[in-house]
Amino acid sequence: MIPAKFRVWDKDSEKMIYGVGIDPSGIPYSIPEGAEDYTQFDYYLNGIKMQFTGLKDRNGKEIYEGDIIDTNGGRGEVIWNEELAAWGVKQMVSDHTWIDRLCDWTDEEVIGNIYENQELMGDNNERD
16 A cells, blocks of 8 residues: 655645645645754645645656646546545546546656646636
8 A cells, every 4th residue: 555645735835845744633744854853844734735646657757636637538637536436537528528537547647737737727727
């Protein structure tokens, strides 16, 4: 089993933070470079958590929740599908509806994420 690994979109700094842990109350944190001991954490109280899927794209890049991937059928956002209890892709089809589907990740490529590269998904992917 792959241990939980997260990244956070920090709304305050508008930056993606990698190598993030989650404290027992669900607050994401990281230990800043140069910290003298492990009590000096950076907390991201205004952050959006995204979990690593445990998968890599065709180029060996780690795939996280919220990534935008290029698929055979177009572009889509990586999501956790509760009904299937599996990772999937939220993708716009020609009639402008969204569908969830599972992927064969070996042919997929991460091209960005929904916070730093909103333009890749068009007008239908507005974020808070």
